[in-house]
Amino acid sequence: MDSARRHDDPGIDFRGIDFRGAAVDVEDSHGGAPIRILGPITASLTHHRIAVLGANGSGKTTAARLINGLTLPTFGTVKVGDLDTRRNTKEIMRSVGFLFADPDAQIILPTAVEDVSLSLRRRGVPAKQRTEQALDLLGEYGLREAAFQPVQTLSGGQRQLLALAGVLATEPQILVCDEPTTRLDLGWRGEIIDRLLALEQQLVVVTHDLEFAALMDHALVFDSGRVVFEGSPTAAIDRYRELAARARSAGRHA
Numbered sequence: 591m592d593s594a595r596r597h598d599d600p601g602i603d604f605r606g607i608d609f610r611g612a613a614v615d616v617e618d619s620h621g622g623a624p625i626r627i628l629g630p631i632t633a634s635l636t637h638h639r640i641a642v643l644g645a646n647g648s649g650k651t652t653a654a655r656l657i658n659g660l661t662l663p664t665f666g667t668v669k670v671g672d673l674d675t676r677r678n679t680k681e682i683m684r685s686v687g688f689l690f691a692d693p694d695a696q697i698i699l700p701t702a703v704e705d706v707s708l709s710l711r712r713r714g715v716p717a718k719q720r721t722e723q724a725l726d727l728l729g730e731y732g733l734r735e736a737a738f739q740p741v742q743t744l745s746g747g748q749r750q751l752l753a754l755a756g757v758l759a760t761e762p763q764i765l766v767c768d769e770p771t772t773r774l775d776l777g778w779r780g781e782i783i784d785r786l787l788a789l790e791q792q793l794v795v796v797t798h799d800l801e802f803a804a805l806m807d808h809a810l811v812f813d814s815g816r817v818v819f820e821g822s823p824t825a826a827i828d829r830y831r832e833l834a835a836r837a838r839s840a841g842r843h844a
């Protein structure tokens with residue numbers, strides 16, 4: 591059987607995300623030896639929906655950024671299917687979408703219709719068709735009426751939805767989300783979660799939202815830059831709670 595295909599989802603081709611001894615070092619601002627902020631981590635992710643859990647500073651965002659080449663490993667490799675994030679960075683960036691916690695980091699043009707049109711341009715949609723397609727797409731997200739408003743006048747929830755529409759307009763094969771519900775009220779949180787769970791694409795979500803994590807198929811727990819658990823979301827949440835309790839009793843937050 592194709593290793594990137596799941597038994598119970600034969601129609602969807604999960605390309606598989608492979609971390610092989612991947613580690614990230616950063617420069618020490620005081621001129622000392624490089625500082626290890628992640629890894630080495632080795633994991634092979636072929637599940638449809640994957641949650642990434644762990645305390646603040648445990649390395650989740652760094653690991654997420656490795657998947658689409660926003661950060662490159664200092665050591666080891668990260669592959670998505672046959673593509674290596676170091677050698678095939680451009681192709682990886684085209685096939686792996688990234689949704690940031692802050693939609694304002696993602697939305698770059700003044701109106702929703704322009705922003706989604708830009709994503710369509712990146713996908714190669716001809717100029718003449720872009721505005722109409724962008725408006726159709728915004729309609730699917732309930733944003734048609736807000737299409738020509740300055741984006742700053744949209745609510746935080748609408749902006750997160752717009753950021754999601756923009757990244758999905760590029761038709762990525764994998765979507766990586768970094769805390770996509772953190773800034774949202776309950777209603778918008780539910781809306782974003784429903785839309786993410788409905789995607790056919792492989793989905794990797796860094797989150798502190800344990801109810802959301804419980805709805806995923808698989809989960810990783812990070813601690814001090816390492817993967818300390820991989821398995822079912824329920825077991826991962828238990829492990830994360832244990833780590834947090836231990837850190838609290840040791841006088842650290844988690």
Ligand SMILES: Nc1ncnc2c1ncn2[C@@H]1O[C@H](COP(=O)(O)OP(=O)(O)OP(=O)(O)O)[C@@H](O)[C@H]1O
Nearest residue numbers: 616617627644645646647648649650651652653812
């Ligand atoms: N460019 C950088 N230079 C120095 N240190 C960094 C850099 N990027 C991240 N770090 C440090 O690496 C560690 C891991 O950061 P990362 O953002 O991956 O953690 P996280 O688990 O996503 O945290 P949070 O839940 O708070 O977002 C943190 O201690 C962070 O301060």
